[in-house]
Amino acid sequence: MKSLLRNTVLAMAAPLLLATGQARAALELNMPRGVTEITREVYGLHMLIFWICVAIGVVVFGAMIWSLIYHRHSKGAKPAQFHESTTVEIAWTLVPFLILIGMAIPAAGTLIKIEDASDADMSIKVTGYQWMWEYEYLDHDVQFFSRLDEATNQARQLKSGIDPTSVDNYLRDVDKYVVVPVDQKVRLLLASNDVIHAWWVPELSGKKDAIPGFINEMWFKAEKTGIYRGQCAELCGRGHGYMPIVVKVVTESEFEAWVNEQGGSMTTDAAEQAASGTQVASAGTTATDAAVDAPADSAAADEGEGQSSEPVQVADAGDAPADGTSEGAAGLSMDDLMAQGKKVYDGQCAACHQVDGSGMAAAGFPAMKGSPVATGDLAEHIDQILNGKGAMPPYKDTLSDEEIAAVITYERNAFGNETGDIIQPADIADAR
Amino acid sequence: MSEAHAHDHHDDHHHGPEPGIMRWIKTTNHKDLGTLYMWFSFTMFMIGGMMALVIRAELFQPGLQFVDPGFFNSMTTMHALVMIFGGVMPGFVGLANWMVPMMIGASDLALPRINNWGFWILPFAFTLLLSTLFVDGGAPAAGWTMYPPLVLQSGDSLPLLIFAVHMMGVSSITGAINIVVTILNMRAPGMTLLKMPLFVWTWLITAYLLIAVMPVLAGAVTMLLTDRYFGTSFFSAAGGGDPVMFQHIFWFFGHPEVYIMILPAFGIISMIIPVFARKTLFGYDSMVYATASIAFLSFIVWAHHMFTVGMPVAAELFFMFATMLIAVPTGVKVFNWVATMWKGSMSFETPMLFALAFVFLFTIGGFSGLMLAIVPADFQYHDSYFVVAHFHYVLVPGAVFSIMAGVYFWLPKWTGHMYDEKLGKLHFWLSTIFVNVTFFPQHFSGLAGMPRRIPDYATQFAEFNMISSIGAFGFGFSQLILLFVVIKCIRGGQPATGRVWEGARGLEWSIPSPAPYHSFETPPDVPDSEVTSAQEQHA
Ligand SMILES: [Cu+2]
Ligand SMILES: [Cu+2]
Numbered sequence: 001m002k003s004l005l006r007n008t009v010l011a012m013a014a015p016l017l018l019a020t021g022q023a024r025a026a027l028e029l030n031m032p033r034g035v036t037e038i039t040r041e042v043y044g045l046h047m048l049i050f051w052i053c054v055a056i057g058v059v060v061f062g063a064m065i066w067s068l069i070y071h072r073h074s075k076g077a078k079p080a081q082f083h084e085s086t087t088v089e090i091a092w093t094l095v096p097f098l099i100l101i102g103m104a105i106p107a108a109g110t111l112i113k114i115e116d117a118s119d120a121d122m123s124i125k126v127t128g129y130q131w132m133w134e135y136e137y138l139d140h141d142v143q144f145f146s147r148l149d150e151a152t153n154q155a156r157q158l159k160s161g162i163d164p165t166s167v168d169n170y171l172r173d174v175d176k177y178v179v180v181p182v183d184q185k186v187r188l189l190l191a192s193n194d195v196i197h198a199w200w201v202p203e204l205s206g207k208k209d210a211i212p213g214f215i216n217e218m219w220f221k222a223e224k225t226g227i228y229r230g231q232c233a234e235l236c237g238r239g240h241g242y243m244p245i246v247v248k249v250v251t252e253s254e255f256e257a258w259v260n261e262q263g264g265s266m267t268t269d270a271a272e273q274a275a276s277g278t279q280v281a282s283a284g285t286t287a288t289d290a291a292v293d294a295p296a297d298s299a300a301a302d303e304g305e306g307q308s309s310e311p312v313q314v315a316d317a318g319d320a321p322a323d324g325t326s327e328g329a330a331g332l333s334m335d336d337l338m339a340q341g342k343k344v345y346d347g348q349c350a351a352c353h354q355v356d357g358s359g360m361a362a363a364g365f366p367a368m369k370g371s372p373v374a375t376g377d378l379a380e381h382i383d384q385i386l387n388g389k390g391a392m393p394p395y396k397d398t399l400s401d402e403e404i405a406a407v408i409t410y411e412r413n414a415f416g417n418e419t420g421d422i423i424q425p426a427d428i429a430d431a432r
Numbered sequence: 433m434s435e436a437h438a439h440d441h442h443d444d445h446h447h448g449p450e451p452g453i454m455r456w457i458k459t460t461n462h463k464d465l466g467t468l469y470m471w472f473s474f475t476m477f478m479i480g481g482m483m484a485l486v487i488r489a490e491l492f493q494p495g496l497q498f499v500d501p502g503f504f505n506s507m508t509t510m511h512a513l514v515m516i517f518g519g520v521m522p523g524f525v526g527l528a529n530w531m532v533p534m535m536i537g538a539s540d541l542a543l544p545r546i547n548n549w550g551f552w553i554l555p556f557a558f559t560l561l562l563s564t565l566f567v568d569g570g571a572p573a574a575g576w577t578m579y580p581p582l583v584l585q586s587g588d589s590l591p592l593l594i595f596a597v598h599m600m601g602v603s604s605i606t607g608a609i610n611i612v613v614t615i616l617n618m619r620a621p622g623m624t625l626l627k628m629p630l631f632v633w634t635w636l637i638t639a640y641l642l643i644a645v646m647p648v649l650a651g652a653v654t655m656l657l658t659d660r661y662f663g664t665s666f667f668s669a670a671g672g673g674d675p676v677m678f679q680h681i682f683w684f685f686g687h688p689e690v691y692i693m694i695l696p697a698f699g700i701i702s703m704i705i706p707v708f709a710r711k712t713l714f715g716y717d718s719m720v721y722a723t724a725s726i727a728f729l730s731f732i733v734w735a736h737h738m739f740t741v742g743m744p745v746a747a748e749l750f751f752m753f754a755t756m757l758i759a760v761p762t763g764v765k766v767f768n769w770v771a772t773m774w775k776g777s778m779s780f781e782t783p784m785l786f787a788l789a790f791v792f793l794f795t796i797g798g799f800s801g802l803m804l805a806i807v808p809a810d811f812q813y814h815d816s817y818f819v820v821a822h823f824h825y826v827l828v829p830g831a832v833f834s835i836m837a838g839v840y841f842w843l844p845k846w847t848g849h850m851y852d853e854k855l856g857k858l859h860f861w862l863s864t865i866f867v868n869v870t871f872f873p874q875h876f877s878g879l880a881g882m883p884r885r886i887p888d889y890a891t892q893f894a895e896f897n898m899i900s901s902i903g904a905f906g907f908g909f910s911q912l913i914l915l916f917v918v919i920k921c922i923r924g925g926q927p928a929t930g931r932v933w934e935g936a937r938g939l940e941w942s943i944p945s946p947a948p949y950h951s952f953e954t955p956p957d958v959p960d961s962e963v964t965s966a967q968e969q970h971a
Contacts, residue, residue, distance in 0.1 A: 049806055080775035164495045
C-alpha cells in the first residue's frame, strides 16, 4: 500500500522524474550500447536511423505546422488552386529512395557480420524449456539448468505481499549463471524442448529464437567482464515472464577455474582452438550432434554445485540441498526429503499446481491436495513426474533422482495428503 | 440534384425500413447494415478495451497484483483478436457500407442479402470467441499470432478459436466481394475509375487484399486444427513438419492484414483533409498509385515479422529491402496530405483534428516501422515493447483515429443533425493526449529491454509502465464521450444541411441529410463540381 502511494506520487511527478532520476535503477531511455563490437554497431545504426527520421520529421511536421499556423480559414487565408505537380511528385519519390539506400548499405554490412558465426572460440548449446534454460558447454563438458532465483520466485507469486523493489534484480536473476570468458567468440546453438523461446541479453547481442526440432545459431564476443541480464523474448506460456538469463563474463583464468569447479575440463580441443582460432566451425558441429544424441547423463554430477563464485544473493538459492550425491545413499530422512521437496515443488511445480497444492482447474492443472495420483499408486506417481503427461512436462532430464524423490515425498505428505510414504532416490533410479 | 431529391422522398413512402427489431435482423439496406457494423465495432472496442485495462492494471506496478499469468496471456491474446477482427475491421466495413454506394451514386451494395449474412455471422463468431473465457483451460493464451507449438497447448478453447476465425474470415470475404462487385459495376455513368473518391479506391484495393489473404489465414488455422486433433504434423518437427512454416503462412496473411487496417484509413484521411483545407487533394493520381504499390509490396515483406527465427542472410536482406521500400509510397501519401494543407484555408472541426492527429501520429508509427525494418536493429527491437509502441501508434492514432474522424465527418449525413462540436473537441483532445501518454513511453521501455507479453517486469521498467497505465485508463474512459456525442447526435441537434461542410464535394454531399433510405434510385449525373479527384481539369 505504501509503495502504491509512493508510486502514484512518482507517476504524478513523472516529467520531473525524467529529469532528476531517482533512488531505484537509473532510468534507461535508449538501447544499450552493449559490450560487443556488434551491439555498438547496432546501436550506431539505431541512432543513425533515428536521426534520419527526426530530420524527415522536422521537415514534414515543420511544413505542416507552418500551414496550421498561417493557412487558416479564421485568418482569412484564401485557398490556392494547385493540386498537382509531376516534378514535385518525382522528387519526393526519389529523395526518400536515396535516403533509404543510404540506410540499407550500412545495415546490410552489419547484418552480414552478425550472421557470420564461424571461427568461434567455444560453443554452448542452449535449450529452452518451459520455463528455464539448459546450458551445455560443448567444449568443456559442463552442463546445467538455469532457473529463476528463489527470492524472485517467492516475490513474483500472485499477491505475494513481497515488495519487488526489495528483491535484488527482481525477475532478472537466476540460480546459476552462464559463465563465459571475455574477448572470446562464444557461439550459442539454440534449441528447444517444447515451444519456441528466444534468447536475449541486449548488452551482448540481439535475440534469436530457440525452436523445437531446429538448431539456431548466434554469437557474441564480450569485451568487458561483468554480469549481463536478459530474458526469454518469445511468448512461451504461463511462465514466459519468468525465465531470465544471466551471463557472467569473466577473465580467461577465472573461466578456467569455474570450468574445473563444475567438474568439466578445458579440453585439449578447446585449448588448441583458443590458440589457433581456426577449424572450429566443423568441430563445433560434430560436438553438437554428440550433445543431441547423448542424454544429459552428467546432470547428477553437475548438481555437485559451484555457486561459491557467484554473488551472495544466489548462494542460498534452491540448489543447496544437492550437496550429497544421490548414488547409493543409505536413505534420507522424512524431514530432509520434505524440506527439499518443498523447495523443488515451489520452484518447479507451483507455477501450475499452486503453492498450496490447490491446482488451477480452469487451466487444467489438477490439485495435488487429495489427488488420486499423489495419494494412490506410487509407481504411477513416479512415472508421471519422470515422463510427464499431457500438458505436464517430463522431469527425468531436468531433476535429479534425489530431487524427484523429495518432491514426490513432499506431494504425498503435504497439503493434507497423509500417506506417510517416504521415497528414496534409489526408488527413482530403479524406475528410470 | 433536385430530381434525385424528389425521387428519394418518393421511395421513402413505399419501401422504408420495417418497424421494430425485425428491421435490423432482416435488413438488406446498406445504411442499416452500416449502422449495425458501427455499433458492433464500438461494442468490441469496449470489450477489447476492458481487456486492455486488465492488462494495464496488472502492469501498473511490478509484482503480480490482480491476475494469474495464464489469464494475463489470455487477455493480451483476446485483446488483439477482439480489437483487430471485431473493432477495426468491422468499423471500416461499416463505413464502407454507409459511404461507398453514396459516393459512387449507387442505390445500395450489389449483393444486399450477402451483406446481411456477412454482418450477422459476426455476433456468432465473437460469441464463440468470447465464450472461450469460460471453457476448461481458459481463453486462448498463445498470442493473436497463434504460433505453434504453444497454441497447441491450449485447452478446449482451441477449436472454438479456430472456428471463430473461420467465421470472421467468411464474413470479411463476403464483405470484400460485395464491395468489389459494387464498385466495379454500380458506379454512376461518368464516374470513371480515376474519378472515384479515394475512400472508394482504397476500399477497392483493401477488398482485393482481403480476398487474397483471409483464405490463407483460414488454411493456417485449419492446419493447426488437424495437427491437434487429426494426427497431422504440419507444424511439428517430430513428425517432419516445421513450426516456422506456420509463421510464414500466418504472416503472409498478417502483413497484408495490417494494410487492410490502414488503407481505408488513408482513404478517409484523404477525404477529410481537402474538405477542411478547402483545397483539392494534392496528387490524386499518385495517391491511387501509391495505394496500389503499397498493396503489392505488402505481399513480399511478410518475413519482417520473424527475422529472429533464423533465416538465410539473403532472405533477411531481401525482406529488409522490400520492407524499406514501402516507406516510399507511404511517404508520398504523407507528403501529399501536407501539400494539400499547404496554402489551404484550414478550419479545425473535430474530423479535421482527428485527421491531423492521424498524419502526425501515424507518421511517428511509420518512423518506428522503418527502424524495425533494419534487421540488425530489429534483433534488438523484436518482441520488445518498442514493437508494441510501433503497432499501437499505427493502429490507435492511425486506424482507430481515422474511424473516429470518419464518424464525426459523416455523422451529420447519417443522422441529419450536427454533433456537439464542443464535446467532439473535448473527446479529441483527451484521446490524443492520453494515447500519447499510453504509448510513447513504451518506446523507451522497449529500447531499455522490456519484452512484450509479460505479466510482470523488472523494477527498472516501473516508471514507464505506470505512466502507460495511467494513459490507458484515461484513453479508455475518454471514449465514453464519443458514445455520448453519438447518442446525443442521433436524438437531435442542430439540423444538418445536405452539404454539411463548407468545402465538401462529392455525390454523398449532393443528397439531403439524413441521407434518404435509398440514396440514388436512378443513377445520378456526376457533375464535375462533385468530383474530388480534380479530373475535371483534365476533361
Ligand atoms: Cu521462454
Ligand atoms: Cu508487416
